[in-house]
Amino acid sequence: MSIGLTQDTKPLRLYQAPAQVYDEVYTAGGDIRPHWSRVLQAYSQVPQAEFARRNAQADRLLRENGVNFHSFTDQASAARPWKLDLLPLVITSTEWSGVEDGLAQRARLLNAIIRDLYGPQTLIKERHLPAEVVFANPEFLRPFFNLRPSELNPLFLYAAELARSAQGTWWVMADRTEAPAGPGFALENRIITSRTIPSSFKQIHVERLASFFVHLQNSLRRRATRALESPRTVLLTQGPNHRYYFEDVYLARYLGYTLVEGGDLAVRNDCVFMKTLSGLLPVDIVLCRCSESGLDPLELGGSASHGVPGLLHAARCGNVAMANTPGCGIMGAPIFMAFLPTICERWFGEKLKIPSIATWWCGDPENLRLVQSRAEELVIKPAFQKSGGEEIIVSDLSKADRDQLLGRIAAQPYLWVAQEKMARSGVPVWSETGVRCGHVAVRAFLVEDEAEYRLMPGGLIRVAPDAGPMQLSVSAGDGSKDLWVLAKGRVDKVTLLAPGDQPAELRRTSALFPSRVADNLFWLGRSLDRCDFLSRIIRSLADRLLGEGSTEMTEIRFLARVLVEQGQLEPGFVVDGLESQLPSLAEALPAAVYDKSEVGGLTSAISELTRLSSLVRDWMSPDTWQRVHLTAEAFNVSASQEWIDLTDVVTSTSQLIGNLASVSGLIADGMNRGPSWRFLELGRCIERAGATAKLLLSAELRSGVSTPALLKTLIEVLDVQMTYRFRYRDQLQRNAVLDLAITDETNPRSLVFQIERLVSHVDRLPGAENRPLRSEDMRIVMQCAHAVRMLTAEDLAAAVPRNVVAALKAIEEGTTALSNTLTRKYLVHSGTPRQITDFSGGTP
């Protein structure tokens, strides 16, 4: 079905907005506002089914990108994907430049206030602001006092939360001044919308977002305190447990900055450095995407994951630039909104161009009376809390709660503000059941560049089903939309790439490789291989438990023992009398495989895999991350079925093995052979060599014990059936299996293959080139290589293969030792910072 524009003048009515709100699309008379006509026309040309398909595609792309607001490390609270509606919100460039003008004025005003509060405090002395904004404000952090007094504009990145009143004018609902979240989400919404929106929309000229990020990069570069061609910039994140980590990763990658956590940085002689595999490298600019209050555990206390002891003093000394300058965050509190108009007139001699939502500070007795008498119509907020926090809609409260709240306000009125409720404007929101009316909140972003504030020609749109107050956090609301600022003419293409006439300096390495990343990649490599190994064993065992007749108990006992050793099964299953336990083993296996609480189990191995890959997301190709994400998702879907039997185990482990192989393929094909790849490979080879050696040791290779059935299981688990069959047909001989598993350098799963790769990786580790003698790690891998290389054909064929067992033991121990040595040498980059406090009690 297609909704066509009717030929007569009666406009297309997609939805009905409530009477009391401003309608973005239709005038009061029911006519389409001119700037919407092209969008509605484009929409009407698309059959509903096609639009639905495109929307679903956008949803899928978002999910694959892993856009979500939950911690990546917590599998239990399955991530809610960010819903994106392909119908954009359209605004004319004339209107948007008015918004830019107004918000730029506001940003300048906020800067002036920040500099004053953390400096001379004349606003308080001259009573333009109540002294409480500093003295009673827990967010006023005294270590920021006079931190960078000469800095022109401490507020580098600023976001304003906008809503349109019933009269059609814009109002600021909240200010975001401490690392505002959202520019990355806006960018992602744009990229996905333009990729999936039907072609009929593509004729509409829309302003591009890239220009905003170019301003951001240029401005940030200019903030460097030393004159440098290319200052080193890092993006300081609160880490993977923080809900906007995804955006940090996304922005770091888009802007080309190294993503760091607090532990990646160190302060020496009041200068900031990054800890890398090749030593400390100076850092010039820190783009802070974290809360100010945790920046420096020395001066601010706490133990935030983004904290760097000594960072503030380094900034104070002018040795590092931080953006936003610490101290900006205070302006996010709603109390300031009550005073901005007066300060603006006083300082700039002009009116506030875009008003704030009406705000009353209860510390003023007259306001308090007003708030007490009109409470039902108002929203109450803690005066000093940065936006996004507690928000109380009084009319929603019970009588008792309302009285309690008013009691709290009366006790300490200066801690509260009240704000008017505002009905947000209506926009069309597409859904499968048709277009309905949604209500929008717009987050607009500004960046300072050469003392001017530039508004992003776009923004983050959140939509809620009703018009009332919406929580201010970006994760609130039903879904999101792209914001289209209609261009006046053709749009110039701006990209973040350097201009074409300037050849780049060619490089082979990126020096900025934090030790923490090497550590995570190393364990990611181990985890990838561990998942593969475990699923192969589980599949073989499940297969045999399903199969009838031909299966021998030795195979089942062997596989069960390996799983017990891996911590996947209860030890009870390896004792004698396994035959009688078969039914219970058939029941226990599926349960153990999907048991989340089993530490050594497959399910936890997979969540470890997801956790580690989310930690190093910015070091993998987006395709690889997506594949890991989907692999885990597919496995978890099969794990959440109600009835799980052995057939499900076989199916889902087979699927898992296939998915893991495609992850490996993406890594092998796409990952640059730099240090990141090398550490991942080191992890994989160590894990595979160790596990293979262990597996062979468990197989009790003595004659008589290693039956053909057991050998068949071995070649199956080691994934060498094909080669074996080509070489030896169906004759299962122990020495041939051992050769394939241990000494065949053409088999990528053999032990010798892993060891040779380890030798070559260890040889190329940083610092290896200048050492006169072999390093400890090198000695260990050479010992392993020696053990394998010295095996003879007779050793492999011996009735009691002592030398083989000795070599396997050497490898088993060697891989553990190598892992420990590498960790000590390259990967342990810091301990946890601790506080010392001294107080000796006192004099009685």
Place this chain on the structure above:
Amino acid sequence: MKYRVMHKTSYFGHQAVSIGHNQAWLEPREVPSQQVESFVLKISPEPSIRSRQNDYFGNPVTLFSFNEGYQSLSVTATSFVTITPPLAARSGDVLEASPPWEEVVAMAKAHTDPESLHAYEFVFASPRVRWSAEMLEYVRPTFVPGRPILEAVDELTRRIHTDFVYDPRATTVTTPVADVFRMKRGVCQDFAHMQIALLRALGIPARYVSGYLRTYPPEGKPRLVGADASHAWLSVFCGPRGWADVDPTNNKFTTIDHICLAWGRDYSDVPPLTGVFIGGGQHRLTVEVDVLPIG
């Protein structure tokens, strides 16, 4: 009165500390009743970098850090100060002559002059000082309407000294004031926080003072070197009269025996020595203070 004050903090770790960043509020600040003749901060091993600045409250603070590891660290502050007797003697006349406490509260609230504006900062809850309805109930009987502020403060100081037991084992450096109020036990730091909370509950500005107290050896015994300790008390805003320092631990207004280091809203603004370090395993921290009168 002239003093030489030595304050030595020694740190010993079982394993070497890899790096460390520190801040010290060990330099006495200049106040009308106290002149600082000299101050030397000796740090061993020599830190990689050190600098001195004034904090938000105007206290001198020294920052120092180490790039190289160390196993033991000692920080020794030596100051020579001269104290002139403060004006507030504890005589009935002076106490009665002070303004009614409500007047002080109103002055701070209005903060129309620079001194009351400054005082107003010390009316609000701070990281270590918050209060409850029970505390307000405790303090009310002393602060009856119209009572001269110094007289009431004097009584409150006496009550804390009587009702609270000095007990170094009862609290740690992080014990909240609510626990101190419940247990009625603590050390000078806790008592200072306690009285500050009680005064702020009424709207009276009160600030935390970190410093030292000269101790007198028992009759006939020699003075023990290094047996003194860090001390803490509070300053109360008394309106036009300025600030009065009281010491609830010893039930007295401060005298020429009190040497002031720094002030802030509470302990967390002015700890004598703080630091963040990495590594070090188990560690031991000892503090020796010696307050020597030199004439």
